[in-house]
Amino acid sequence: MKITVPTLLLDKEKCQRNIRMMVEKARRNNLRLRPHFKTHQSAQVGEWFRQEGVEAITVSSLRMARYFANHGWTDIMVAIPVNVLELETINDLASRVRLHLIVVNEEVVPILQQGLHHKVAVWLKIDTGYHRTGIPATDYETTDNTLQKIAASRKLEFQGFMAHDGHTYKQTDAEAIRAIHKTTVELLNQLRERYKGQFPTIELSIGDTPSCSTLETIVGVDEIRPGNFVFYDLTQQHIGSNNYNQIAVCMACPVIAKHPERNEIIIHGGSVHFSKDVLPQPDGSNLFGRVVELAENGWSDPVEGINLVSLSQEHGIVKATPEQFANYTIGDIIYILPVHSCLTADSMKSYLTLDGKRLEHLSGLPESFV
Amino acid sequence: MKITVPTLLLDKEKCQRNIRMMVEKARRNNLRLRPHFKTHQSAQVGEWFRQEGVEAITVSSLRMARYFANHGWTDIMVAIPVNVLELETINDLASRVRLHLIVVNEEVVPILQQGLHHKVAVWLKIDTGYHRTGIPATDYETTDNTLQKIAASRKLEFQGFMAHDGHTYKQTDAEAIRAIHKTTVELLNQLRERYKGQFPTIELSIGDTPSCSTLETIVGVDEIRPGNFVFYDLTQQHIGSNNYNQIAVCMACPVIAKHPERNEIIIHGGSVHFSKDVLPQPDGSNLFGRVVELAENGWSDPVEGINLVSLSQEHGIVKATPEQFANYTIGDIIYILPVHSCLTADSMKSYLTLDGKRLEHLSGLPESFV
Incomplete structure (x- = not known):
């Protein structure tokens, strides 16, 4: 699974668990x-x-x-x-x-x-x-x-x-x-x-x-x-609908520049990938995604001190503490939970499962295919 | 040119005029x-x-x-x-x-x-x-x-x-x-x-x-x-880069519901069509697009008293004065200038010119075509 461009990862296990949870709740409630x-x-x-x-x-x-x-x-x-x-x-x-x-x-x-x-x-x-x-x-x-x-x-x-x-x-x-x-x-x-x-x-x-x-x-x-x-997402987590570990999609974006003078990491990943949906923060700042770390069988909960804070068409700005900033090198992939999974999936037009399978999204299919 | 779904119209003449204007400016300035x-x-x-x-x-x-x-x-x-x-x-x-x-x-x-x-x-x-x-x-x-x-x-x-x-x-x-x-x-x-x-x-x-x-x-x-x-757009018009009559793309959206009690028109046209980019207004409200009227050879400048004020995934809410509200019937098409033409074009994935030709957009092409 060699990722070189912005890619939407899908954790099939988390997703199927979310599906089963709701199927069972519906069944219990008739x-x-x-x-x-x-x-x-x-x-x-x-x-x-x-x-x-x-x-x-x-x-x-x-x-x-x-x-x-x-x-x-x-x-x-x-x-x-x-x-x-x-x-x-x-x-x-x-x-x-x-x-x-x-x-x-x-x-x-x-x-x-x-x-x-x-x-x-x-x-x-x-x-x-x-x-x-x-x-x-x-x-x-x-x-x-x-x-x-x-x-x-x-x-x-x-x-x-x-x-x-x-x-x-x-x-x-x-x-x-x-x-x-x-x-x-x-x-x-x-x-x-x-x-x-x-x-x-x-x-x-x-x-x-x-x-x-x-x-x-x-x-x-x-x-x-x-x-x-x-899929859930950061907005639903903020509402209280889900825990972080239920979020079943995650963006993978290449690190393309670093700015040590302000601890900012530039990623290839912008509003055409994430969508422009935002989770306003109590301090007035904007949150467009939270950074996680990839492990053997999926990704971690969000890491403290590193967030996606700005998006233009193809660029994203990740703001970090000096400690977090030091963890990333140009050419790395950075993993980011989206604010609004529906719009991110619609923008990304396909999924890559953790076991390397491509799944389609309707928005990635040409008009004539449907 | 029978429009039945959200469609991005392109006025080829305005677009070519914009191109020529910049080509000539570059030439004059060497x-x-x-x-x-x-x-x-x-x-x-x-x-x-x-x-x-x-x-x-x-x-x-x-x-x-x-x-x-x-x-x-x-x-x-x-x-x-x-x-x-x-x-x-x-x-x-x-x-x-x-x-x-x-x-x-x-x-x-x-x-x-x-x-x-x-x-x-x-x-x-x-x-x-x-x-x-x-x-x-x-x-x-x-x-x-x-x-x-x-x-x-x-x-x-x-x-x-x-x-x-x-x-x-x-x-x-x-x-x-x-x-x-x-x-x-x-x-x-x-x-x-x-x-x-x-x-x-x-x-x-x-x-x-x-x-x-x-x-x-x-x-x-x-x-x-x-x-x-x-293409220009409402954001660039707000900045002072262009007049309304230079905006070369326009969304065409079906009217799907009407709410006379609050003079709101519901369109099929949401954030997956316009993108979520917004032009905040002096009174604190959000503007997602301005309504124009289609004429013989293109569209008018924005009409006063009718604006696109809210977007969810597939629905848009157009807020109107009672007079403007009365001009629209379910099954009509409503024409709307976008806030940010780059993101709207990327979301829409193709164009329809005023003379009925489909033009492609890279985001509408499957990965394997490129």
């Missing part, structure tokens, strides 16, 4: 695990989920849905408000998989009804407090109107209510995460109560990694859709 | 223009430079150098401290093009001397105030030692001193940009004076888009290496 595959976007990592009995998945674009459908997945939720411009792709997918679409605005229902050639499952996305998108949880007028339109459609099968608690990503307190989660479950159950007469099989689906990681007991919903847990 | 191709990373856009007589180029990785060498470019500077782990690629390139490498630390010189099979041009990178990397301009001991090692090497041909004034990107005042530029030119000329006895043909090369855009007269150097000017 929930369907519909993992979000946008984090890894890899057919091979997907197989590791299949080996644990996972059958239903979540994706964030129709292109991603097509990719995983081509790899044998047959129960796919596209967890973004449906893009009515992609009816051709939707029809292709709906002809061969159980496709779940997300509706937020009632005006899309007649467009779908008119354009679809096959039945699809439809979920209403409910805004339970994140305020990115979704029907506000107590906006009954919109929900009534949208559900009546769906009920009248022969192509749309109403499946239930789904929410994404993206606001848990701003928390670092387990109590705050629990409070957000409980509020969401309560709001979704109120909706189920309201509509169960007309739709007796309504399901409830939630999805954020912080809630799914920090809560041992999850009740009142039917399905969870966490994604990031497959 | 400078070699060695444009940085990391912004576009496209063989086809490269051809537009060739048509204007450009023969020398800059890139930021050896992979990028190989890509453009494969497209007939024969004079290539890799403007990042040389990665000694990539000697194989360096030797391949040095056998077929005039390859310019960057040295910052003296310890890389013997590694190159030992590993190279062909002659290469070598530049010392000088830190004239940006403090990312480079030999501090008045650190004569390091410069002396490094140059003596280079002089003793038969493989390394010392070409001159180069600098990148990345700190101009933090300015919005033409006087400040001019002051940074003049300081850099002065420091580089002091170095040329010091070493011209031993190296009579020393060249000086500088490179930032703000200086090269805002200064009409550039004297005291031999070469300029701006990159971003080929």
